[in-house]
Amino acid sequence: MNEERKKVLEMLQEGKINAEEADMLLNALSRNKESDTDNTQKTGAPKYLRLTVEPGPESEKQDRVNIRVPLKLIRAGLKLASFIPKDAQTKVNEALHEKGIDADFSKLKPEDLEEILSQINDLTVDVEGKETVRFFCE
Amino acid sequence: MIPLTAKIIVKNKNKTVFWLWLPFFLIWIIILPLLAVIAPIIFITALLLLKSGRGKMIASAYFTVFALIGSLSGLKLDIESKENIIYINLI
Numbered sequence: 001m002n003e004e005r006k007k008v009l010e011m012l013q014e015g016k017i018n019a020e021e022a023d024m025l026l027n028a029l030s031r032n033k034e035s036d037t038d039n040t041q042k043t044g045a046p047k048y049l050r051l052t053v054e055p056g057p058e059s060e061k062q063d064r065v066n067i068r069v070p071l072k073l074i075r076a077g078l079k080l081a082s083f084i085p086k087d088a089q090t091k092v093n094e095a096l097h098e099k100g101i102d103a104d105f106s107k108l109k110p111e112d113l114e115e116i117l118s119q120i121n122d123l124t125v126d127v128e129g130k131e132t133v134r135f136f137c138e
Numbered sequence: 139m140i141p142l143t144a145k146i147i148v149k150n151k152n153k154t155v156f157w158l159w160l161p162f163f164l165i166w167i168i169i170l171p172l173l174a175v176i177a178p179i180i181f182i183t184a185l186l187l188l189k190s191g192r193g194k195m196i197a198s199a200y201f202t203v204f205a206l207i208g209s210l211s212g213l214k215l216d217i218e219s220k221e222n223i224i225y226i227n228l229i
Contacts, residue, residue: 047212048212061219061220062219062220063217063218063219063220064216064217064218064219065216065217065218066214066215066216066217066218067214067215067216067217068212068213068214068215069213070209070210070211070212070213072205072208072209073206073209073210073213075205075209076202076205076206076208076209077206079198079202079205080199080202080203080206083195083198083199083202
């Protein structure tokens with residue numbers, strides 16, 4: 001018997017709550033337990049990062065993209081990226097800057113990636129009705 | 139797990155279909171023993187360069203290459219436009 005159920009029964013014994021109220025509390029506790037179990041099953045460690053692009057009603061190109069990348073590959077890629085010489089990394093950052101991306105990927109550590117992935121459940125971006133971009137882990 | 143096969147399909151606007159099935163497991167039979175043969179050379183080089191600080195980096199890079207190859211399985215790219223279709227799946 002867990003602590004919460006024990007406490008409810010103690011409250012009933014002490015007369016602080018009646019049998020009906022105790023029944024309601026016990027039911028609520030069992031419901032919480034079931035939903036916790038469901039969430040644990042659903043949030044099992046994701047294996048893949050998915051990116052899907054679906055054309056919207058106003059899209060002219062009608063391009064569809066469906067990319068599935070194993071998370072292991074991203075982690076290994078990040079590790080390998082740390083072996084790139086600093087001169088080359090500077091050139092990569094400059095090229096990204098020219099494209100309007102101000103990001104220094106050499107500073108991205110595996111721990112940061114884990115944090116980002118843990119926060120991505122299902123990110124959907126709608127680009128002005130032209131395309132729907134979905135970014136999620138599975 | 140290392141990818142054992144790769145399926146590549148390219149379809150263009152002329153409806154020409156390029157279909158390719160690559161038996162990676164045959165390539166691994168050649169590459170994996172080669173990597174195993176290279177391993178002692180890598181470790182000796184790493185030990186020699188340990189003082190300069192590059193030794194650890196060389197050994198780590200070697201293991202990371204293994205990790206990278208091993209994690210390729212499951213990679214899937216499916217890009218479809220009005221005229222072209224590109225499909226790559228590593229199994």
